[in-house]
Amino acid sequence: MSPALALGIAAALLALATIIGVVLRRRDGRRRAGGALRFDPTDAGATELGSRATLVQFSTETCARCPQVRRMLGAYASDHEGLRLLEIDLTHRPDLSARYKVLQTPTTFVVDDSGAVRARFHGVPQRHALTEAVAAV
Known part of the structure; x- marks a missing residue:
């Protein structure tokens, strides 16, 4: 394989990985239908x-962003009647990840x-999207 071809393949793979990363980052925290x-x-x-709605957070012991989400959701729930x-810690209840189709x-x-389930969020929920989802309930 020529060096130019190898460099071209590496550049194409890098561009593809960057595009996939940007798309996944933009989808993170957005509201999706609950199905x-x-x-x-x-x-x-x-x-x-809850009498109005319930926020259910699925986490694991090794999740780096879960404590941040727990604090945000706790404050949000305490501010709204x-x-x-x-x-739910999926480390101790892995069967629930299959039942509720939780992949991350x-x-x-x-x-x-x-x-x-009226809405679901993957990653850190955007506050305005969370407000809209709760208002729709």
Whole structure:
């Protein structure tokens, strides 16, 4: 293989990796539809959901961004009437990652009072998107 061809392939791979990284970064923290999932509060060791909505954070012990999200969601829930925050550590409950289709941590669900997942966020939720998701419940 010629050096020019090898350099061209390396440059193309670098450009592709950069584009993929930018796309993934832009999608991080944005609101997505919840789909047809239903959340069971007993999975988080709780007996009931919040009267207005429940924020469910999926995390792991090794997640670097999970403590930041926990603090943000805790402050958000305490500032809004009827919101409750539940956290599930997937390190101890890996079966829940398959049930709720959680592929990365942190992942946050906005769940209505009937248990339907109304929105989901991968990564650190953007505050305005979180506000819109809670308002839609």
